[in-house]
Amino acid sequence: MDVLEDPMSFRPVAGRQYSAGIFPLFAGDWDKVYRQLETLSSHSQLKAIGECGLDRRSEISLAQQTEYYKKQAELAVSINKPLIIHCVGCWSELMAAYVPSSVPFIVHGFRGKPQLAEQLLKKGFSLSFGPLFNPQSLMICPPERYYMETDANQNMTINQVAQIHSQYVTGQKKCNYR
Numbered sequence: 001m002d003v004l005e006d007p008m009s010f011r012p013v014a015g016r017q018y019s020a021g022i023f024p025l026f027a028g029d030w031d032k033v034y035r036q037l038e039t040l041s042s043h044s045q046l047k048a049i050g051e052c053g054l055d056r057r058s059e060i061s062l063a064q065q066t067e068y069y070k071k072q073a074e075l076a077v078s079i080n081k082p083l084i085i086h087c088v089g090c091w092s093e094l095m096a097a098y099v100p101s102s103v104p105f106i107v108h109g110f111r112g113k114p115q116l117a118e119q120l121l122k123k124g125f126s127l128s129f130g131p132l133f134n135p136q137s138l139m140i141c142p143p144e145r146y147y148m149e150t151d152a153n154q155n156m157t158i159n160q161v162a163q164i165h166s167q168y169v170t171g172q173k174k175c176n177y178r
């Protein structure tokens with residue numbers, strides 16, 4: 001996947017689908033990029049907003065990360081496209097930064113324990129699991145809130161991930177997100 005620091009340089013390839021968002025580790029001008037993201041968000045090949053979210057390792061303040069997480073969550077709701085959430089070490093902050101969701105708010109690469117999965121599900125989040133996951137968490141995730149992804153292992157196809165999950169789930173939906 002290409003990572004663009006300037007959304008205005010986005011040149012979509014026909015037939016492909018994209019997601020765009022401000023990654024919590026992004027070191028540029030968040031305000032400028034957010035305005036560009038708003039413009040880009042209605043593009044028909046843009047299918048989701050994100051990754052956005054909170055990351056404890058970022059040099060950007062948590063206050064700023066939270067502010068822009070909320071903005072992007074509201075943007076996703078306003079254009080009726082799903083939100084892809086990246087969260088490292090900030091679970092309570094993520095749940096506290098509540099934005100009412102009428103679209104899927106998908107926490108990607110979820111490897112947490114079932115207790116955390118349950119809290120997130122109760123708050124309305126969906127969960128996306130890759131090849132590495134906690135089987136108990138996957139088993140308590142209802143089919144309509146469950147997604148899968150290849151993100152953590154890009155040599156693996158989404159069908160291989162589905163195969164690994166299949167012993168734990170019944171209904172599968174492909175997030176097909178890297």
Ligand SMILES: [Zn+2]
Nearest residue numbers: 051086108109
């Ligand atoms: Zn991520």
